[in-house]
Amino acid sequence: MYAQVTSCGSFALEGFRVTVEADISGGLPAFEIVGLPDSAVKEAKDRVRSALKNNGFSWPVSRITVNLAPADIKKTGPVYDLPVLLAVLLASEQLPSGLPAESGFLGELALDGTVRSVTGVLPMAIAAAEHGVRVLFVPQDNAPEAAVVDGLTVIGVPSLSALLGHLSGTYPLPVQPRILFDAVELPAMPDFAEVHGQEEARRALEIAAAGFHNCLLVGPPGTGKSMLAKRLPSILPPMTESEAIETAKVYSVAGLLEKGTALSAIRPFRSPHHSVSPMGLSGGGSNPRPGEVSLSHNGVLFLDELPEFSRDALEILRQPMEDGTVTISRVAATATYPCRMMVIAAMNPCPCGFYGHPTKPCSCTPSAIDRYLQKISGPLLDRVDLHVEVPPVEYSALSSSSGGESSAEIRARVIAARELQLARYRGTGITCNAHLTPKLLRRFCKLTPAADQLMGNAFARLGLSARAYDRILKVSRTIADLAGCETIDAVHLSEAIQYRTLDRKYHFVR
Missing domain, CATH: 3.30.230.10 (Ribosomal Protein S5; domain 2)
Incomplete structure (x- = not known):
């Protein structure tokens, strides 16, 4: 039978x-x-x-x-x-x-x-x-x-x-209602209004959110780096239906979808501990499973205390950050997972944390500082679009009864900039400035004569790499979008360039 x-x-x-x-x-x-x-x-x-x-x-x-x-x-x-x-x-x-x-x-x-x-x-x-x-x-x-x-x-x-x-027809089971993406609501999240001061860092994270750019926050302990990063999801634009399905597929395979849930418009926010293994970041196993980079797909991968991660774990991020996919090869099979994520990292400028602090002296030797900073390789730093210094907060800002702008106000500007990008890149498969291909970069990131001259001077004086040049153009494109400008002018480019100079101050390895 x-x-x-x-x-x-x-x-x-x-x-x-x-x-x-x-x-x-x-x-x-x-x-x-x-x-x-x-x-x-x-x-x-x-x-x-x-x-x-x-x-x-x-x-x-x-x-x-x-x-x-x-x-x-x-x-x-x-x-x-x-x-x-x-x-x-x-x-x-x-x-x-x-x-x-x-x-x-x-x-x-x-x-x-x-x-x-x-x-x-x-x-x-x-x-x-x-x-x-x-x-x-x-x-x-x-x-x-x-x-x-x-x-x-x-x-x-x-x-x-x-x-x-x-x-048998005795006790029919109910049909599960169709899950409509429009019915998904955004939950309450930590708000940027709770952050006092740090206007420069808030501006950098707004740019990062608008263009889906990677960002590195460097500053002494207690300046609010983690606090800022954990409020980033509150200003990110909601996922489209296709992005939500892509993300849900990753979480479904990983067994991390909550019972009774399906799609979410909230972008993922993953914050692995610095003891995570390279396989924990990239994924793996005999039956390859997605790692943290794939669980951050269409969202944020937050790496707090960046130099405390192992060198092998950090170097494994280079290819996923560039390509947006990670391939796990095993003897029996090869699995490819998407990982179009925004990497937000935070670190101190030295082991004690007070190198360059205006009032607290640094107790580290120059060799100790060099060893600490050399954990971040030049090729990895080159893949970070914005390098941001987060200084100590002034007492007047902390004691103020009012904080800064709310997440809702910032998010409105971010969504408006992202809508410009969606309209501009319609039909190309690109949804944001950070994912521009070299061909599209030349087409959509045209500089005014003044901006072109400024770029030439910066390229020569700062010793920028070709990758850094491309990323400056992408960031300046996002800054222009936030300003509602179609052409990239010198004012947009100069702000983008300032986010590439921090590595010279702290002598990162190139």
Whole structure:
């Protein structure tokens, strides 16, 4: 006796259709799962057997062979428990009602038949819809993320008994309402109005948010570097629907989507501790999983106390910061994850933190300062668009009863600048100035004669690299957008250039 059930699997951010085939034949009792399963899939045998018996079904005393096709793609995780159980029931003729046409099934089984949530449901749901599945049965906790997919009817399954009641028509399960991106609301976040003083740093972060630029904050302890960085999400423009789906796919594969949630308009903000390993940043494992750079996709990666990170971890950031993708290569497979993130870093100017402080003397030797700063390589620093000095806050600013501008006011300007960029780059695949290609850079970052002369002088005097030249143009393009100007003038360029001179003050390695 033979039966088949449609399911799906995922690798990296891509889903694929899986046909679960069950054959029950004569011979000594046995239960085999073939089709390149991993250990978690092989363990489905025990979960399926127990779930069947605990829900009143008999286990076929025959030779049972389950094949997961296509057999040349590795199957991972417990996602196939539910379709394997249904295939066995159909093949043993214990499910007379059959299955709905064009239906698919995903889910892990508990021994009592409870259907538990699994990871990667969103990319699997997208793949299911592309391969003709019209009704997808998923664990109840995963139903909202699957309901993001247009043209797919999603039904959340709490348990095996509930599913069987639905299939028999006795107790129909409700259809998960379609998740509309417009219905997603922004929660309350820390506000820039709580920050006193630091006008220069606030301005730099506004520019960074408007153009999605990388930024380095350098200053003594207690000047508000972390406070400023943690308020950056409150001025970022909301994600578009396509960006929200991209980000949700990464979090779905990583198993980090909160239960009952789907899309969020809030851009990710990741702040790993400086003890994070290179693999923790880039991602990895035998079954490659996304790391912090990918979890920051379309959002912010905040690196506090930058020199305390290992040199290997910092150097691993160079390629993702440049390309916007990270490729994890293993013997069995190669996975590529997106990582278009904004890197915001904060650091002290020396080990004690008071080098260059106007009132507190620095206790570090010149060699100790050099060793501390040499942890930040020139190539990595070259990929940071804005270098910002954060000085100590004056008492008058701290004691003032009123703070600076609110996040809402700054965010309005940022959104207006980003809308200019979206309109300018429509049809190019580019959404912000930081992602401009060299060809588009020459087309959209034209300088006035005065600005061109200023750029030539700065390039010669500061010894800028070609990459630094490109990044100055991108930042000046953003500054002009914030001012509502289509042409980059000398005033816009001069402000962009000042954000590239801090590394000379602190003698960073070039």
